[in-house]
Amino acid sequence: MTEHNILTSEAYEELKKELEYLKTTKRSEIAQALEYARSLGDLRENAEYQEAREAQAALEERIRVLEETLRNAQVVVTKAGRATQEIIGMGSRVRVRKNGGEEKEFVIVSPHEADTLTGKISYESPLGSALMGRKVGEVVEIEAPAGVIRYEIIAIA
Numbered sequence: 001m002t003e004h005n006i007l008t009s010e011a012y013e014e015l016k017k018e019l020e021y022l023k024t025t026k027r028s029e030i031a032q033a034l035e036y037a038r039s040l041g042d043l044r045e046n047a048e049y050q051e052a053r054e055a056q057a058a059l060e061e062r063i064r065v066l067e068e069t070l071r072n073a074q075v076v077v078t079k080a081g082r083a084t085q086e087i088i089g090m091g092s093r094v095r096v097r098k099n100g101g102e103e104k105e106f107v108i109v110s111p112h113e114a115d116t117l118t119g120k121i122s123y124e125s126p127l128g129s130a131l132m133g134r135k136v137g138e139v140v141e142i143e144a145p146a147g148v149i150r151y152e153i154i155a156i157a
Contacts, residue, residue, distance in 0.1 A: 005069050005074065005112065006074050006090070007069075007073050007075055007076070007110045007112060007113070008075070008090060008110060009075050010113075011112055011113045012073055015069060015073075015112070019066040019067065022062060026059055027059065030052060030055050030056045030059055033048075033052040034049070034052045034053070036048070037052045076090045086136075086156070088132055088133060088135075088153070088156055089133070090109070091107065091108065092108045093105060093107050093156070093157040094108065094131055094155070094156055095154040095155040095156075096151040096153055096154060097151070097154055098149065099149060099150050104119075106127070106131075107119060108121060108122075108128055108131065108132065109121070109122060110122065110123065126142050126143075127140075127142055130142055131151075131153070134153055136155060136156055137152075138152075138153050139152045
């Protein structure tokens with residue numbers, strides 16, 4: 001059974017651009033590095049050749065992963081264009097109050113797009129999955145090593 005990769009349309013386009021870059025520009029750069037390394041002589045003791053071969057293998061693996069991800073992608077339309085939303089879903093920007101104090105804002109995205117440093121959390125993460133389908137005013141609780149953390153949903157955009 002094939003697993004679908006849920007992506008926003010933005011993430012899908014970014015992955016397509018990366019794949020195109022890797023297949024054209026990066027493949028060409030590595031081919032040139034291999035050609036140069038071959039010109040240096042004995043390939044068995046040629047560190048530059050070995051490094052270029054390892055870079056080529058890593059590149060081809062990344063291309064394979066991207067092609068599979070895109071082939072099995074299920075692109076979802078986010079609701080980010082609306083001024084407000086009633087229910088949290090993919091692409092929702094959510095403001096929450098943590099344990100009745102500090103407010104934080106997150107965007108719900110696919111696992112491929114998640115980046116906690118920029119406030120993008122996966123719908124598969126503990127917090128992301130708890131928020132999915134919820135409304136303003138609801139409270140979700142997340143089990144953490146330090147104990148239960150309560151998040152009150154303040155706004156959805």
